[in-house]
Amino acid sequence: MEHRTLGRAGLRVSVVGLGTGGANVFGQARGAGPDDARTLVRTALDLGVDYFDTAAVYRDSELWLAAALAGVPRNAYILSSKYQPRGPDGALLAPADVEAAIERSLRRLETDVIDVYQVHALKADDYDRVVERHLPVLVRARDAGRIRAIGVTESFAGDDPGHATLARALDDGFFDILMVGYNVLHQTAERDVLPRAAAADIGIVVMAAVRRALASRPALEALVAELMAGGDLAPDAIPDTDPLGWLVHDETTSVQAACYRYVAEHPAVSTVLTGTFSPAHLAENVAAVIQGPLPTKDRDRLRSLFGHLDRGLGR
Ligand SMILES: NC(=O)c1ccc[n+]([C@@H]2O[C@H](COP(=O)([O-])OP(=O)(O)OC[C@H]3O[C@@H](n4cnc5c(N)ncnc54)[C@H](OP(=O)(O)O)[C@@H]3O)[C@@H](O)[C@H]2O)c1
Numbered sequence: 558m559e560h561r562t563l564g565r566a567g568l569r570v571s572v573v574g575l576g577t578g579g580a581n582v583f584g585q586a587r588g589a590g591p592d593d594a595r596t597l598v599r600t601a602l603d604l605g606v607d608y609f610d611t612a613a614v615y616r617d618s619e620l621w622l623a624a625a626l627a628g629v630p631r632n633a634y635i636l637s638s639k640y641q642p643r644g645p646d647g648a649l650l651a652p653a654d655v656e657a658a659i660e661r662s663l664r665r666l667e668t669d670v671i672d673v674y675q676v677h678a679l680k681a682d683d684y685d686r687v688v689e690r691h692l693p694v695l696v697r698a699r700d701a702g703r704i705r706a707i708g709v710t711e712s713f714a715g716d717d718p719g720h721a722t723l724a725r726a727l728d729d730g731f732f733d734i735l736m737v738g739y740n741v742l743h744q745t746a747e748r749d750v751l752p753r754a755a756a757a758d759i760g761i762v763v764m765a766a767v768r769r770a771l772a773s774r775p776a777l778e779a780l781v782a783e784l785m786a787g788g789d790l791a792p793d794a795i796p797d798t799d800p801l802g803w804l805v806h807d808e809t810t811s812v813q814a815a816c817y818r819y820v821a822e823h824p825a826v827s828t829v830l831t832g833t834f835s836p837a838h839l840a841e842n843v844a845a846v847i848q849g850p851l852p853t854k855d856r857d858r859l860r861s862l863f864g865h866l867d868r869g870l871g872r
Contacts, residue, residue: 558605559847563635563827564760566706566733568672570635570828572821573843574608574762575601577618579832580769583611589834591621598625600836602634604843608828610762611666612639612677613658619665631668637762638662639677639710642687649686655694659703673734673762674698675708681721692731706733706760713738713765718869720749727753734760739826741801741819741859742770742780742870751825763829766820767813770870774799777812780870794862804855813838814845819859822850 559572575598577583584593598609609626611618619638626634640658643649650658662671674695676687695707709732711722718738726732727750735754739746743765754761770780781800784790796802804815821829831842850856863870 558607558843561827562760563673563706563762564734564754565758566673566760568635568706568760570608571606572826572828573604573606573817573846574610574637574828574830575606575839576764576830576832577609577611577622578615579765580772581832581834582615583618583621584834585616585618587834591617591624593834594621595625597834597836597839598622600839602629604840606839606843607634608637608762608830609634610637610830612641613662613665614639614641614677619662623665623667627667635672636666636668637673637675637708638666638671639675639708641677642679642683642691649683650691652690652694655691656698659694659698663703670702670705672705673708674704674706675710675734675736677710678712678716679709679722680712680716681725684722684725688729688731708732708734708736708760708762710736710762710764711738714743714768714869718743718745718867720746723750727757727759730757730759732759734762736762736764738765738869739763739820739823740766740768740771741816742863742866743868744860744864745867747823751823755825761826763820763826764832766829766831767816768832771801771813771816774812777801784866784870789866790862803858804851807852808848809845809851809855810841811845814841815851815855817842818845818848818851819856821846822856 560569698704737746801812
């Protein structure tokens with residue numbers, strides 16, 4: 558497994574990380590149980606994956622992750638979790654609520670330190686108030702050793718395809734780590750986020766490298782038809798059926814494997830989350846990423862086909 562440094566926080570992380578949210582929510586969306594989650598986590602560790610991303614709102618994911626990691630030396634993995642800046646009533650959390658959220662995640666994760674603690678899906682409209690009211694709490698928790706690095710994740714598709722929240726974070730440099738939506742159908746992070754993060758030594762975690770549109774052939778075929786109908790893609794640019802099948806050749810075993818490889822290539826990226834709940838897919842994705850970049854001609858074709866899209870596709 559390749560390891561990279563996650564920005565100025567200095568954490569060393571595997572280039573593939575395991576996400577426990579997304580559509581699968583650590584198997585909770587498909588009737589799996591904590592034993593299945595443990596099998597996945599143990600497979601991940603065996604493959605050299607040591608970055609685990611969870612969140613307070615991913616149902617029981619924090620609890621299942623803690624159970625799956627029981628007995629593993631704490632310095633053998635990196636834990637990433639998040640809190641939502643607004644409560645169930647829609648109101649911005651008070652500073653005391655943020656303190657309580659940190660303590661709750663620490664308890665649920667059965668640890669005394671969370672390596673990466675993030676503001677979850679922060680909207681640009683909330684950015685100033687979160688910096689003013691919540692950031693001091695997060696800094697205090699970092700100073701006290703309860704968290705190691707402070708991060709922010711964008712909401713990406715739908716709400717923030719233009720990376721407005723991350724632009725604010727790059728302007729002020731308050732956050733150590735950014736989680737960005739980046740995939741072959743939405744490459745704008747290459748222009749708007751990644752170079753600035755690298756220059757400021759801010760760590761980058763990639764989410765949604767596959768997500769929904771790239772996870773299934775019918776979904777991708779429907780999206781490509783929509784892009785062609787809307788004039789975003791020439792009608793003969795790629796096949797209507799299995800539109801990205803041409804990525805699968807030689808050592809590239811699936812469209813999804815190619816998608817993870819594409820985003821892992823960028824030098825500003827430290828870890829790429831995969832939200833799979835399948836041990837076999839996880840092994841495939843790890844094998845793909847550690848092969849290194851896609852063949853240049855495939856990567857260049859993806860750029861020329863989709864590089865102009867900026868609407869949060871691949872969500
Ligand atoms: N704002 C935020 O903070 C935020 C938002 C979204 C996500 N996240 C984090 O990012 C993580 C990753 O995002 P995501 O869950 O959308 O994951 P993703 O890795 O982009 O996509 C996961 C989907 O791809 C499929 N897949 C993965 N590998 C495959 C393979 N080799 N072959 C076929 N299908 C494959 C999975 O199905 P199978 O299970 O069948 O493999 C699943 O449906 C989340 O789990 C979460 O931790 C954070």
